[in-house]
Amino acid sequence: GENVEQHPSTLSVQEGDSAVIKCTYSDSASNYFPWYKQELGKRPQLIIDIRSNVGEKKDQRIAVTLNKTAKHFSLHITETQPEDSAVYFCAPAVYNFNKFYFGSGTKLNVKP
Amino acid sequence: NAGVTQTPKFRILKIGQSMTLQCAQDMNHNYMYWYRQDPGMGLKLIYYSVGAGITDKGEVPNGYNVSRSTTEDFPLRLELAAPSQTSVYFCASRSGGRAFFGQGTRLTVV
Numbered sequence: 001g002e003n004v005e006q007h008p009s010t011l012s013v014q015e016g017d018s019a020v021i022k023c024t025y026s027d028s029a030s031n032y033f034p035w036y037k038q039e040l041g042k043r044p045q046l047i048i049d050i051r052s053n054v055g056e057k058k059d060q061r062i063a064v065t066l067n068k069t070a071k072h073f074s075l076h077i078t079e080t081q082p083e084d085s086a087v088y089f090c091a092p093a094v095y096n097f098n099k100f101y102f103g104s105g106t107k108l109n110v111k112p
Numbered sequence: 113n114a115g116v117t118q119t120p121k122f123r124i125l126k127i128g129q130s131m132t133l134q135c136a137q138d139m140n141h142n143y144m145y146w147y148r149q150d151p152g153m154g155l156k157l158i159y160y161s162v163g164a165g166i167t168d169k170g171e172v173p174n175g176y177n178v179s180r181s182t183t184e185d186f187p188l189r190l191e192l193a194a195p196s197q198t199s200v201y202f203c204a205s206r207s208g209g210r211a212f213f214g215q216g217t218r219l220t221v222v
Contacts, residue, residue, distance in 0.1 A: 032209045034211075042215075043214065043216055044202070044211075046210050049209055049210065051209075089154065089155065093209070095208070095209055096208065096209075098143070098160065098162055099145070099157060099160050099168075099170060100157075100211070101157060102155040103154065104154040
């Protein structure tokens with residue numbers, strides 16, 4: 001199955017700073033790259049995703065960039081706010097896949 | 113639409129007891145999944161289903177069983193509960209790439 005690694009495992013930033021989380025995967029067939037956000041005690045929810053025919057996608061303060069050659073993609077959060085504090089998971093997969101695996105998660109703490 | 117609904121939200125089991133975690137979705141998704149999440153950890157795939165009557169194992173299936181008799185329902189059965197099964201269990205369904213999660217069931221085995 002897919003071997004997925006996320007870095008860093010924890011990240012602490014000051015409010016207003018930027019945060020970057022990297023996800024590395026092993027399956028070269030992967031063509032779908034989502035990021036999920038899980039607030040404390042809540043369910044994971046999709047916040048942004050990208051297909052392999054696109055190198056970058058942006059949605060307000062969040063963006064995802066993809067480097068298919070190096071087999072990694074990253075989540076970028078600009079102008080961080082306290083409500084961005086959560087655990088973020090990547091889950092690369094082959095689109096219309098049967099199963100998908102999550103990275104180990106990155107705990108982001110935004111200090112006011 | 114309710115999305116993905118899990119019951120119960122909380123449960124305490126004694127070692128050796130059995131129970132079924134219920135999961136239902138009203139989005140007509142073919143793909144459904146069960147994950148477990150231990151404290152401070154990621155999500156581990158237990159079982160998944162690609163449609164009614166079809167199920168398959170994930171990463172950590174031991175101690176669990178599933179069935180999928182309808183598109184809507186995907187129950188997870190725990191037989192002979194063990195302390196190692198203390199966790200939060202999430203059910204999810206998928207359309208295209210996006211997964212939709214239930215609110216989770218917090219299970220404690222004592």
